[in-house]
Amino acid sequence: MPPLPVPQPRPQRPLLLSGLMGSGKSTIGPLVAAQAAVPFLDLDAVITQTTGRSVPALFAEPGGEPAFRALEADTLRRLLASSEPRVISLGGGTLLDPDLRAFALAHAHVVTLTARPDTLAARTAAPGRPLLDEAPDRLQRLRSLLASRAAVYAEAHAHIRTDDRSPEDVADAVLRAWLDPTLVVPLGPRSYPVRLTQDAPRTLAEVACTLAPSAVFVVTDENVAPLALEPVLASLRTAGLRVPATVVLPPGEPHKQLPAVERILAALVESGADRECLVVALGGGVVSDVAGFAASLLLRGVRWVAMPTTLLSMVDAAVGGKTGVDLGVAKNAVGTFHQPSAVLIDPARVQSESPRAYVSGLAEVVKAAAIADLSLFDLVGRERTRVLARDLDLVREMVLGAVRVKTEIVTRDEREAGDRVLLNFGHTIGHGLEAAGAYTRLTHGEAVSLGMVAILRVGRALGVTDPEAAACIERLLVDLGLPTDLSREPLDEAIRLAALDKKRTVAGIRVVLLEGLGRPRIELLSLDALGRLLHAGMQSASV
Ligand SMILES: NC(=O)c1ccc[n+]([C@@H]2O[C@H](COP(=O)([O-])OP(=O)(O)OC[C@H]3O[C@@H](n4cnc5c(N)ncnc54)[C@H](O)[C@@H]3O)[C@@H](O)[C@H]2O)c1
Ligand SMILES: [Zn+2]
Structure with a gap:
């Protein structure tokens, strides 16, 4: 008998492709839709179909751009009234309105396609783009559009780089992002996703490539290193990223003190870290608190990504941007607010935690549930056998x-x-x-x-x-x-x-x-x- 086909994960809601003109939305959209076997829609095409007028014609009407934006917003809201999975490619300015952006984030998976300004300029060289055609210097115009829309494009479930890679490769990365349950912390240009992923090393490499760092430094601890470090380093290197140094800290709260921060800073400075580098915190709450703090201090602040490996750090420590250390007995007395660029969670990591550390994380789950989520409180109580058995579906939920x-x-x-x-x-x-x-x-x-x-x-x-x-x-x-x-x-x-x-x-x-x-x-x-x-x-x- 032939083996039964393995059920493939299916997207649960619509995918919106966002990004500046030239980022590849209309090339990538149909490819992702074909891979996921769902319909593809282009928002401009839907508007043209329903009004019988082209987008430039609508722009030229007496209501001008504001009237077009209102029509665009109505059309998108109407499409998102159904949660049926589809791929919808947006216009570069569709999500300029913060209310519409919040609506889109709540009702769909929003993926921003990114590209360097020179790539965008090369892809949009042909005339017919009103926003560029009027500009004396197209490259400069693209740069300023990117800067002015930083918050618009940052507020997304994922960012996928499109430079120097095949459309199929990009489509594959978009599809994987779409399938990963993700929450967004929408803080304007400092927004970031909290993404649950089954392949954290690969997802990290994808995220790091989009951030285009000069070098990546991984900080972890002695317990986590033998369990999780090698695949992370291998994946970063395979993606062509420079990984000049790794810092392995002694584990546990007694080491969440200033000497650990100094050790990280010294290792990074000695390895030639500059302001474009990226720090990756791979470990529990102690590692994310210390490494995030070091990232906030180095050269007055460099970017960091959290890869929490304990339940406690997944549900609490890695999210929210509070970083710091204890000073003697004064808990978290020295610290900063420094949001990560992404939080990547592989829930299966909890399997190797000690029972004591895992149960410790449950205390923060109960805290969150008690202050704000009755259904989570009920779930943990009702399913406590599965909770304690670390059933993966339940851990994810x-x-x-x-x-x-x-x-x-x-x-x-x-x-x-x-x-x-x-x-x-x-x-x-x-x-x-x-x-x-x-x-x-x-x-x-x-x-x-x-x-x-x-x-x-x-x-x-x-x-x-x-x-x-x-x-x-x-x-x-x-x-x-x-x-x-x-x-x-x-x-x-x-x-x-x-x-x-x-x-x-x-x-x-x-x-x-x-x-x-x-x-x-x-x-x-x-x-x-x-x-x-x-x-x-x-x-x-x-x-
Ligand atoms: N910044 C915040 O907002 C925030 C919020 C909550 C808690 N925290 C901080 O988080 C810290 C506690 O976090 P924690 O409980 O993760 O502690 P931890 O980082 O000390 O991890 C607990 C133990 O588990 C080990 N470990 C980590 N991942 C493992 C894995 N996958 N398998 C096996 N062993 C693993 C660690 O080496 C350590 O020995 C505290 O310092 C607390 O103050 C910070
Ligand atoms: Zn806490």
């Missing part, structure tokens, strides 16, 4: 859910002027406990688990937290194998160390309480009050 919570909050408040504080639910007392254990007794996630229980007690003592919701969260933490017993924890010491927390001002410390599941609330408390309420909450919980 959990990672997407938790990353969605994080990206939405970071998009609203990149620099923690407001809502981003919510992500610190469980972290104030948690960080204190982590420091009290000299960063060795508890993992970060274990400390966060205990910190969540502690702040739920504080909320109950204040009469803010619904006891039912608190019990529900505690039960889930216990079921997942996370620590919840505060009776032997050095709580006073933890509160004392919380004084080092960045959320502290002279007026007190900003803590995140929960009124109920999905209903967080920020409260300013003095350290004294925090200590008193915690003890009161502990007593009432024990009676």
Whole structure:
């Protein structure tokens, strides 16, 4: 009997090809559509068909470009009313409107095709392009269009370079990007994708080639290097990228200190790193915090890509651009905001994590779910056997859910002027406990688990937290194998160390309480009050 055909993954929603004129949208679109066996549409052609007028004719009408843009937006919104997978190539200016861009990102997979200005100029040399024909210097005009539209093209699920490669090769890369579940952190020109991929080394090479760095430096740790480093280096080199140095750090939180940063900076400077280089952080949250921080400092900031390898770093540490190190016992006391250029997640990496590290990551999943996603909370509770067995489909779903919570909050408040504080639910007392254990007794996630229980007690003592919701969260933490017993924890010491927390001002410390599941609330408390309420909450919980 012939072997049964292996089911091929199918795209789940429309693909929009974006990019400046000459980037190859109308060449690549039909190729991708043919490979995926779905229809191809050209937005301009659809408009011409429905109005009976050509695009230049519509531009020349009394309403001019604004009227055309409105028609274009209506047509695209109408097409995206159906989630049926199709390839739609857009005009170079279709996504100029931020509202339409947000709509497109929510209802389709948006891929920007990129090319160097000289490639674009060569591809658009023939007359018939109004925006270029009027310009005295076409190359200069293309450069300024690229600069002025940086945010428009940056806000996409993927960017695929088209210079010096065959259309088939580009189409293949676009199709792979379309098939990978991806969330976008839309921050204008600093936007970036968080992409789940089964072939992280190949995806990294694709992403790195689009970024066109002068050199790539991989930072990892001694545990991750034997598991994941070689394929990453091989893939980068095969793609023709220069990889002059790799830094392998000693693992674990006790090494998340300034000497690790200095070591990375020294290795990169000695290898001739310039401002166009790219740093890749391959590892858990410690590696992404340290390497991202080093990238933010080197030559006043170079680009970096995060490749998280622990559940904790996939769902939290690698996303959002907070980088930094501990200073002695002061947790994350030195750091910067420096967004990565991409986050590439291979969820299968969690399989080799120690049980302790994996379960630690579940604490951040519970945190995200408790503050903002009831369906994620239900999923983790209902499917906890599969969660603990690290069932890959479930890990994928959990990672997407938790990353969605994080990206939405970071998009609203990149620099923690407001809502981003919510992500610190469980972290104030948690960080204190982590420091009290000299960063060795508890993992970060274990400390966060205990910190969540502690702040739920504080909320109950204040009469803010619904006891039912608190019990529900505690039960889930216990079921997942996370620590919840505060009776032997050095709580006073933890509160004392919380004084080092960045959320502290002279007026007190900003803590995140929960009124109920999905209903967080920020409260300013003095350290004294925090200590008193915690003890009161502990007593009432024990009676
Ligand atoms: N920047 C942020 O927004 C943010 C958010 C949450 C947490 N964090 C930070 O993240 C850190 C915790 O991250 P973590 O739990 O990933 O710690 P970690 O990086 O120390 O990783 C845990 C352990 O697992 C090993 N490891 C990593 N990947 C592995 C793999 N695939 N297989 C086998 N072993 C592997 C590591 O070497 C380490 O020993 C803390 O420092 C915390 O403060 C930062
Ligand atoms: Zn955390």
